[in-house]
Amino acid sequence: MNNKPSNFWKELKRRKVFRVIAMYAAAAYVIIELSNNIVEPLSLPGWVPTLIIVLLVIGFPFAVIFSWIFDVTTEGIKKTESAKAVKEKENDKSPAKRTLRVSDFIIAVLLVAVIVLAWPRIFRKDTLRNIRDADGKISMAVMPFKNMTGDTTYNNWQDSFQYLLIGNLSNTLTDELSVIQYETMVEITRGTDQLNYAGLTPKAASEMARKLNANTLVNGSFSKAGEKFRISIQLLESGSSEIYKSFTMECEQEDAFFNIVDSLALLIEDYFRIEKLRQDMAPDQFLTVNTSSFEAYSYMVQAWKMVVNYNWRAALENFEKALEMDPDLIGAYLGLVLGYCMTGEYQQSRMILEKLDHAPGKIAYRDQLLIDHIRSGDLEKNPEKGLQYAIQLHEMEPENRWFLNNIGDLNRLLHNWDQVIEAYEQYIALDEKWGMNERWIAPYGELGDAYHHTGNHKREQEIYQMVLDRFPESAYIIYRQARCALSRGDTTGAKRHIEDYVRFRDENNGWSPTWIFNSLARLHSEAGILDAAERYYRRALDLQPENPSLKNNLARFLIDHDVDVEEGLRLVEQALDAVPENPYFMHTRGWGLYRTGRPEDALALLERSWDLRPTYDHDHYLNIQEVREALASRSQ
Numbered sequence: 072m073n074n075k076p077s078n079f080w081k082e083l084k085r086r087k088v089f090r091v092i093a094m095y096a097a098a099a100y101v102i103i104e105l106s107n108n109i110v111e112p113l114s115l116p117g118w119v120p121t122l123i124i125v126l127l128v129i130g131f132p133f134a135v136i137f138s139w140i141f142d143v144t145t146e147g148i149k150k151t152e153s154a155k156a157v158k159e160k161e162n163d164k165s166p167a168k169r170t171l172r173v174s175d176f177i178i179a180v181l182l183v184a185v186i187v188l189a190w191p192r193i194f195r196k197d198t199l200r201n202i203r204d205a206d207g208k209i210s211m212a213v214m215p216f217k218n219m220t221g222d223t224t225y226n227n228w229q230d231s232f233q234y235l236l237i238g239n240l241s242n243t244l245t246d247e248l249s250v251i252q253y254e255t256m257v258e259i260t261r262g263t264d265q266l267n268y269a270g271l272t273p274k275a276a277s278e279m280a281r282k283l284n285a286n287t288l289v290n291g292s293f294s295k296a297g298e299k300f301r302i303s304i305q306l307l308e309s310g311s312s313e314i315y316k317s318f319t320m321e322c323e324q325e326d327a328f329f330n331i332v333d334s335l336a337l338l339i340e341d342y343f344r345i346e347k348l349r350q351d352m353a354p355d356q357f358l359t360v361n362t363s364s365f366e367a368y369s370y371m372v373q374a375w376k377m378v379v380n381y382n383w384r385a386a387l388e389n390f391e392k393a394l395e396m397d398p399d400l401i402g403a404y405l406g407l408v409l410g411y412c413m414t415g416e417y418q419q420s421r422m423i424l425e426k427l428d429h430a431p432g433k434i435a436y437r438d439q440l441l442i443d444h445i446r447s448g449d450l451e452k453n454p455e456k457g458l459q460y461a462i463q464l465h466e467m468e469p470e471n472r473w474f475l476n477n478i479g480d481l482n483r484l485l486h487n488w489d490q491v492i493e494a495y496e497q498y499i500a501l502d503e504k505w506g507m508n509e510r511w512i513a514p515y516g517e518l519g520d521a522y523h524h525t526g527n528h529k530r531e532q533e534i535y536q537m538v539l540d541r542f543p544e545s546a547y548i549i550y551r552q553a554r555c556a557l558s559r560g561d562t563t564g565a566k567r568h569i570e571d572y573v574r575f576r577d578e579n580n581g582w583s584p585t586w587i588f589n590s591l592a593r594l595h596s597e598a599g600i601l602d603a604a605e606r607y608y609r610r611a612l613d614l615q616p617e618n619p620s621l622k623n624n625l626a627r628f629l630i631d632h633d634v635d636v637e638e639g640l641r642l643v644e645q646a647l648d649a650v651p652e653n654p655y656f657m658h659t660r661g662w663g664l665y666r667t668g669r670p671e672d673a674l675a676l677l678e679r680s681w682d683l684r685p686t687y688d689h690d691h692y693l694n695i696q697e698v699r700e701a702l703a704s705r706s707q
Contacts (some may be wrong), residue, residue: 239336
C-alpha cells in the first residue's frame with residue numbers, strides 16, 4: 072500500500088505527463104498573450120481572448136489523459152506500453168545513450184517565448200540597476216574632497232568634508248542605501264600611492280571603490296571665487312566612472328560652508344528616494360523631475376494619483392503642499408492648472424499660467440509645450456492649436472498615455488470621431504501593455520461615445536464591458552450602456568441598465584430624484600427617444616419649478632428638437648431673469664431667437680455668450696457659424 076503513491080508518481084514521469092503539462096501551460100500562455108496582442112490590430116471581437124482561454128481550459132484535461140494513454144515516437148503516435156512490458160524490454164537491451172528529442176526542442180522554444188512575453192510584466196525598468204549590489208542595495212564610498220581653491224591652508228578641509236558627509240549620509244540614508252564608514256576610507260586611502268587628493272584620478276578612485284565593493288563613488292571638491300565658496304559633489308558609477316548625478320551649493324562665509332555639507336547629504340538622499348518613487352510608477356506616469364525635494368515630489372505624485380481617481384479637491388491641496396516645499400516645481404503648477412479647469416475655476420487656472428509666463432528660463436521645452444497645450448485647448452477656446460501641441464508631445468513620448476488621452480479629448484471637442492477612435496484605441500493598447508491607470512476610465516467612456524456617434528454599437532458595447540469587468544458599479548459607463556441599448560432598440564437591456572444606473576447614482580453619489588430625472592432625460596434625448604426625454608425633463612422641473620438650470624435644460628431640448636420653440640424661449644427668459652449673465656442660458660436664448668426668425672438679435676447674443684463662456688463648445692461654435700452664414704446669404 073505504501074508504494075502505490077510512489078509508483079503512481081513514477082508512472083506519471085514515465086508517461087511524460089508532467090512534460091506535457093509543462094508544454095501545455097507554456098503553449099497556453101504564449102497563445103493567450105498573442106491573442107491579446109492581435110485582437111485590436113485585426114479588429115477581432117472582444118470576446119475572442121475569452122473564448123481562447125475557455126477552449127484552453129477545456130483542452131487541458133484531454134491533454135493530460137492523452138499523454139497518459141499515448142506516446143509520440145519516431146514511428147508516429149502509439150499507445151503507451153505498460154510499465155511491466157517496458158521493464159521486460161529493458162532487460163533484453165543494453166542502455167542506450169540519451170538523444171535530443173523533438174519535445175526537447177519544443178520546450179526550449181516555448182520557454183524562450185514565455186520569457187520574452189513575461190519579462191516586461193515581471194520586471195520593471197530600474198533606473199538604478201547598474202549601481203545596485205547583488206542584494207539590491209546601493210553602497211557608496213565617499214572620497215576625500217579636493218581642494219580647488221589654490222590655497223593650501225584649506226587642505227585640512229579635504230578630510231573634514233569627507234568625515235562630515237559620511238556622518239550625515241549614515242544618519243539620513245534609507246534602508247536600501249549604505250555608506251562606507253570614515254575609518255575604512257582612511258585605511259584604503261593610505262594604501263594608495265596618490266596621497267595628493269587633488270591629483271587623485273577618477274580611475275584610481277573607482278578602483279578604490281571597487282575594492283570596498285561600493286557601486287557608487289562620491290567625489291567632492293570645493294573652490295573659491297572672490298568671497299564665495301562653492302562645494303560640488305558628483306555621484307559616479309564605480310564600474311564605469313560615469314557621472315550620473317551632480318550637486319552644487321554656494322555660500323559667502325566660511326562658517327556656513329560646513330552647513331552646506333548637511334544640505335548636500337539631504338539632496339543625495341532625496342535623489343535616491345525620488346528615483347525609487349519613480350521606479351514604482353507606470354512608465355508613462357514619470358513626472359518631470361525638476362526638484363531635489365523628495366517631500367515636494369512625493370506630494371506631487373500623490374496629487375496626480377488623486378487626479379486619476381477624480382478626487383480634484385484633494386489633488387489641489389497636495390499640489391499646493393508640493394509648491395510649499397518647492398516653489399519652482401513646474402509639474403505641481405501644471406496640476407493646479409488642470410485641477411482648477413476641472414472644478415470650473417478657470418480664472419484660477421489663468422492666474423497660474425500668467426505666473427508661469429514670467430519664469431520662462433525655469434521651464435523645460437517639454438513642459439512649455441504642455442503649458443501651451445493646456446492654455447490653447449482649455450482656456451483660449453482654440454482646440455485646433457491645442458491639438459497641434461498635443462501631437463508634438465505624443466511624438467516626443469509615444470508611450471505616454473496622457474498625451475493620447477488629450478489628443479482624443481480635443482478631437483472629441485471638434486467632433487472628429489474617427490480621430491477620437493484612433494487616439495483612444497492607441498490609449499487602450501498601452502493600457503493593456505502597462506496596466507490600467509487605476510480608476511481612470513474616461514478614455515474608455517469617450518471611445519465608446521465615439522463609436523456610438525459613428526453607429527458602431529457592437530464595438531461600443533465591447534468597450535463598455537471591458538471597463539465593467541473591472542469596475543462593475545461604474546455609473547458613468549452604465550449610463551452609456553443604457554444609451555447604447557436604447558439606440559439599438561434593446562428595451563429589455565436598456566431597462567436593466569437604467570435600473571442599475573439609478574440605483575448606483577442614488578446609493579453611491581446621493582443624487583436627488585430631480586437630478587436623476589434630468590440625467591435620464593439627457594440619456595433618452597441622446598438616444599433619439601424624444602417623448603421620453605421630454606417627460607423626464609418636465610418631471611425634473613416639476614420637482615424644482617424655480618430652478619433656472621432645469622428651466623434652461625428643458626428650453627434647450629424644446630428649441631433644439633423643434634418641439635415648442637416659443638415655450639423654450641419663455642422658459643430660458645425666466646432663467647435669465649434669475650441669472651442674467653449666464654453664458655449657457657444666453658446661448659439657449661440666442662439659438663431660440665434664430666429659430667424664430669430673428670438672426671441679427673440671435674448673433675449678438677450668441678457672440679456675447681461665446682465671449683463669456685469659459686471653455687470651447689463645438690455646438691455653440693457651429694450655431695454662430697450657421698447664423699453668420701444665414702445673414703450673409705440674406706444680404707446677397
